[in-house]
Amino acid sequence: xxxxxxxxxxxxPPGPPPRRHLLSVSDLTRDDVQRLLGTARTFxxxxxxxxxxxxxLKGRLVVNLFYEAxxxxxxxxxxxxxxxSADTLTIKSAGSSVDKGESLKDTAQTLGAYDPDVIVIRHPxxxxxxxxxxxxxxxxxxxxxxxxxxxxxxLLDLYTMQxxxxxxxxxxVAVVGDVLHSRVARSLLQAFALVGIRCTLVxxxxxxxxxxxxxxxxxxxxxRDADVVYVLxxxxxxxxxxxxxxPSLREYAARxxxxxxxxxxxxxxxxxxxxxxxxxxxxxxxDSVDALVETQVRSGLVxxxxxxxxxxxxxxxxxxxxxxxxxx
Amino acid sequence: xxxxxxxxxxxxxxxxxxVLDPVEGIDSVVDVRIDAGVxxxxxxxxxTNEHRxxxxxxxxxxxxxxxxxVHLRTPGREDEETIASGTQAAxxxxxxxxxxxxxxxxxxxxxxxxxxLVETAGREAEVAVGFLAAITRGQRGEELTEMAELADAGAVxxxxxxxxxxxxGMMRRALQYSSITGRKLALHCEExxxxxxxxxxxxxxxxxxxxxxxxxxxxxxxxxRDLALAAYEGQPIHLLHLSSVESVTALRRARAAGVAATAxxxxxxxxxxxxxxxSLDPNVKMNPPLRAELDRAALLDALRDGTIESIAxxxxxxxxxxxxxxxxxxPFGVTGLxxxxxxxxxxxxxxxxxxxATLVERMTAGPARAFxxxxxxxxxxxxxxxxxxxxxxxxxxxxxxFRSRSRNSWLLGERLTGVxxxxxxxxxxxxxx
Numbered sequence: 001x002x003x004x005x006x007x008x009x010x011x012x013p014p015g016p017p018p019r020r021h022l023l024s025v026s027d028l029t030r031d032d033v034q035r036l037l038g039t040a041r042t043f044x045x046x047x048x049x050x051x052x053x054x055x056x057l058k059g060r061l062v063v064n065l066f067y068e069a070x071x072x073x074x075x076x077x078x079x080x081x082x083x084x085s086a087d088t089l090t091i092k093s094a095g096s097s098v099d100k101g102e103s104l105k106d107t108a109q110t111l112g113a114y115d116p117d118v119i120v121i122r123h124p125x126x127x128x129x130x131x132x133x134x135x136x137x138x139x140x141x142x143x144x145x146x147x148x149x150x151x152x153x154x155l156l157d158l159y160t161m162q163x164x165x166x167x168x169x170x171x172x173v174a175v176v177g178d179v180l181h182s183r184v185a186r187s188l189l190q191a192f193a194l195v196g197i198r199c200t201l202v203x204x205x206x207x208x209x210x211x212x213x214x215x216x217x218x219x220x221x222x223x224r225d226a227d228v229v230y231v232l233x234x235x236x237x238x239x240x241x242x243x244x245x246x247p248s249l250r251e252y253a254a255r256x257x258x259x260x261x262x263x264x265x266x267x268x269x270x271x272x273x274x275x276x277x278x279x280x281x282x283x284x285x286x287d288s289v290d291a292l293v294e295t296q297v298r299s300g301l302v303x304x305x306x307x308x309x310x311x312x313x314x315x316x317x318x319x320x321x322x323x324x325x326x327x328x
Numbered sequence: 329x330x331x332x333x334x335x336x337x338x339x340x341x342x343x344x345x346x347v348l349d350p351v352e353g354i355d356s357v358v359d360v361r362i363d364a365g366v367x368x369x370x371x372x373x374x375x376t377n378e379h380r381x382x383x384x385x386x387x388x389x390x391x392x393x394x395x396x397x398v399h400l401r402t403p404g405r406e407d408e409e410t411i412a413s414g415t416q417a418a419x420x421x422x423x424x425x426x427x428x429x430x431x432x433x434x435x436x437x438x439x440x441x442x443x444x445l446v447e448t449a450g451r452e453a454e455v456a457v458g459f460l461a462a463i464t465r466g467q468r469g470e471e472l473t474e475m476a477e478l479a480d481a482g483a484v485x486x487x488x489x490x491x492x493x494x495x496x497g498m499m500r501r502a503l504q505y506s507s508i509t510g511r512k513l514a515l516h517c518e519e520x521x522x523x524x525x526x527x528x529x530x531x532x533x534x535x536x537x538x539x540x541x542x543x544x545x546x547x548x549x550x551x552x553r554d555l556a557l558a559a560y561e562g563q564p565i566h567l568l569h570l571s572s573v574e575s576v577t578a579l580r581r582a583r584a585a586g587v588a589a590t591a592x593x594x595x596x597x598x599x600x601x602x603x604x605x606x607s608l609d610p611n612v613k614m615n616p617p618l619r620a621e622l623d624r625a626a627l628l629d630a631l632r633d634g635t636i637e638s639i640a641x642x643x644x645x646x647x648x649x650x651x652x653x654x655x656x657x658x659p660f661g662v663t664g665l666x667x668x669x670x671x672x673x674x675x676x677x678x679x680x681x682x683x684x685a686t687l688v689e690r691m692t693a694g695p696a697r698a699f700x701x702x703x704x705x706x707x708x709x710x711x712x713x714x715x716x717x718x719x720x721x722x723x724x725x726x727x728x729x730f731r732s733r734s735r736n737s738w739l740l741g742e743r744l745t746g747v748x749x750x751x752x753x754x755x756x757x758x759x760x761x
Contacts, residue, residue, distance in 0.1 A: 125653075125657050128654040146654075146656060209541070211533075212536065213532060
C-alpha cells in the first residue's frame with residue numbers, strides 16, 4: 001500500500017493545489033455559498049430532463065463512510081454521486097471491520113488505498129472528518145460529525161429558503177429546540193451569518209449553549225415574528241436518563257412544541273428530519289402545505305451534487321461546463 | 329522520600345556563568361565548584377583542582393527544577409513511560425526532582441506496590457523521584473488507604489489525582505487521618521456532576537464547536553469545598569493544576585484567612601486558552617481543560633504574586649495511537665517535562681510578563697516548599713542540584729526532540745528559546761546537551 005502511494009506521489013507534479021474539502025461552514029465564504037447555491041440550481045434544471053444522469057463525474061470514486069444511522073443524508077449523497085455518474089461505495093459501521101474494533105484512522109487508510117476522489121463521512125465524534133482529511137489523499141466532505149457540523153444540511157436549507165423567498169438577506173429564522181446537541185443549529189448559525197439572515201434560537205434553558213454568540217430566548221412566543229420557523233429534532237438518543245435537561249418530553253412538547261396556534265397563518269416551517277411528531281412538531285404542522293420538509297429533501301440531492309462537483313473541480317459550473325461534460 | 333540511582337558525585341567547576349538563585353539572593357557572574365557532588369565554593373577565579381571545567385560563559389546557572397506533578401505510567405503502561413525514560417526526560421528538561429502520581433495500573437495504594445517503585449527508582453532514576461500514594465483504595469473514593477504504612481514505605485504525599493474525592497465526608501476523614509503521617513493531600517478538584525462528559529471549557533469555543541462543556545465552576549466548587557474542610561480540620565492541602573479565575577479567587581481568600589493551602593499551575597494553562605481547541609488537535613485536550621483569557625490572566629497574576637507557588641507540568645504521556653483519533657475519543661493529557669522551561673521562558677519571560685527570577689523560584693523553591701523537600705539551591709555545602717541554561721539558543725520542537733517514550737506535546741512544530749545545556753541532579757551529571 002505504501003509503495004503504491006510513493007509511486008503516485010513521485011508522478012505528481014510539484015506543488016499541487018491544496019485539496020478542497022467541505023469540513024465546516026466556517027471554512028466557507030459568502031462567495032463560496034453563492035457559488036454552491038448557483039451550481040445546485042444548474043443541476044436542478046438538469047434533473048428536469050428525461051434522462052437524469054449527467055456524465056460529469058464519470059470515472060470518479062465517491063466513498064460514503066457512515067458511522068451513524070442515517071437515511072436521508074446517506075441516500076442523498078449516494079444518489080447525488082450516481083446522478084453525476086461517479087462510482088460509489090457505501091460503508092456503514094455495522095457489519096464492517098469497525099465492528100471488529102478497527103480505528104477510524106485504519107479504516108480511512110484502508111479505503112484510501114482505493115484512491116477515492118471523495119470520502120463522505122458521518123461520525124459521532126467531533127473532528128472525525130479532519131482526521132480522515134489528514135490521513136488520506138481524498139477530498140473529504142463532512143456529512144455530520146458529532147454535535148459539531150453538518151455543512152451540507154445548512155447549504156440545502158439555504159437553498160430551500162432561497163427557492164421559497166427568492167432572497168436570503170434580511171430573512172428572519174427562529175430555530176427551535178435542542179440547540180445544545182444540534183450540529184444542524186451550529187452549521188445554520190454560521191451559514192445565516194454569511195448570507196445576512198437574522199437568527200433567533202429558542203429552547204429550554206439547559207439546551208441553549210452557554211457562551212454561544214447568538215440571539216437566544218426561552219420564550220416560544222417569539223417564533224411568530226420569524227419568516228421561517230426551523231424546528232430541531234428533540235434528540236432522544238442524546239438525552240441520557242436522569243440528565244434533566246427538561247423534566248419530560250411531555251412537558252417539552254407542551255412548552256416548546258411547534259403547534260398551529262403558535263404560528264401565523266402561512267408561516268413557513270422547516271425540519272431537518274427525522275421528525276418526532278407530537279414532540280417538537282405537531283403533526284398538523286408537519287403535514288401542512290407550509291411545511292417545507294419535502295422540499296428540503298429534494299434540495300439535499302442537488303446541493304450534494306453541487307458539493308461533490310465543487311470539491312472536485314473547484315470552479316463554478318456553467319451551462320458550457322455541463323455541455324462539455326456531456327460531449328465527453 | 330526521594331529516590332534515584334547511586335552515582336559517584338561529580339567534580340566540576342562551572343566557569344563564568346551568570347549564577348541565579350533568587351532565594352539565596354545571588355545574581356552575578358561567578359564560578360561554582362562542585363566536589364564529589366557537593367557545592368564547595370562560589371566565587372571568582374576558583375581553582376579547578378583538576379576538576380572538569382565547564383565553560384559557563386553566556387549561560388545561566390540556576391537551581392535545578394522540581395516538578396510536583398508527573399505521570400510515570402509505571403506500573404501498567406510502560407509502553408508510554410517508565411521510571412527510566414521519565415527521569416531522562418526530566419533531566420533533559422532541567423529537573424533534579426519530580427513527584428509521580430499514583431493513578432497507575434494497579435493504583436499505588438499499597439506498601440507492596442510502592443515498595444516496588446521505590447526499588448526500581450533506586451536502580452533506574454536519573455533524577456530524584458518521589459511517589460505519591462492514593463488517598464483511597466483504587467482511587468475509588470470509598471475506603472482510605474493505609475496511610476501510615478504508605479508513609480513509612482516512602483510516600484511523599486497522598487493524591488487521587490485523575491479523579492476527585494467525590495464525597496465531602498471521605499475528604500474530611502482523609503484530612504484527619506493523614507495528619508498523623510505528616511504528609512499532605514494533593515487534590516484534584518473536579519465536581520463530576522458538573523464536568524461529566526465535558527471535553528472543553530464551557531464557553532464560546534465549546535458552544536461553537538459543539539463540545540460538551542466542562543465549566544470552571546466544576547473546579548471551583550470543589551476548591552471551595554476542600555479549602556473549607558482544610559480550614560475546619562486545620563490541615564495543609566495542595567491544590568493540583570488550577571485552571572480558573574474562580575479557583576484563584578477562592579485560594580487567595582483562604583490563604584489570607586490563614587489556611588495552609590498551596591497550589592500549582594501548568595505551563596499550558598499559563599500560555600494557552602480554549603481558543604486553540606478550534607484546531608481539534610487532541611494534543612490540546614487536557615483535564616482541567618484550557619480556559620478563557622480571563623482565567624489565563626488570573627493564573628499568571630497568581631503565579632507572579634505567589635498565591636500560586638508552584639509550576640507543575642502534569643506530564644501525562646499517552647501512546648501515539650491513543651491520541652491519533654478524533655478529539656472526543658482522545659484521552660486527556662499532554663507531555664511537558666522537556667518543554668516546560670523553554671516554553672515559559674519564550675512565552676512569558678521574553679515578552680516581559682514574568683521575571684526570570686520568579687520563574688526559577690516557582691520551578692524550584694515553590695514546589696519544594698509545598699511538599700517539604702530540600703530546596704535545590706546554589707549554596708556552599710548543598711548537594712549539587714543545578715541546571716545550566718542557554719537563553720540565547722532557539723530550538724524546534726519535533727517528534728525526535730523527546731527522551732520521553734511519548735510525544736503528545738502541544739508544542740510540536742513550535743520554535744522555542746532556551747536550551748538546557750546541563751542538568752546536575754543529586755550531585756551527578758544527569759543530562760548534557
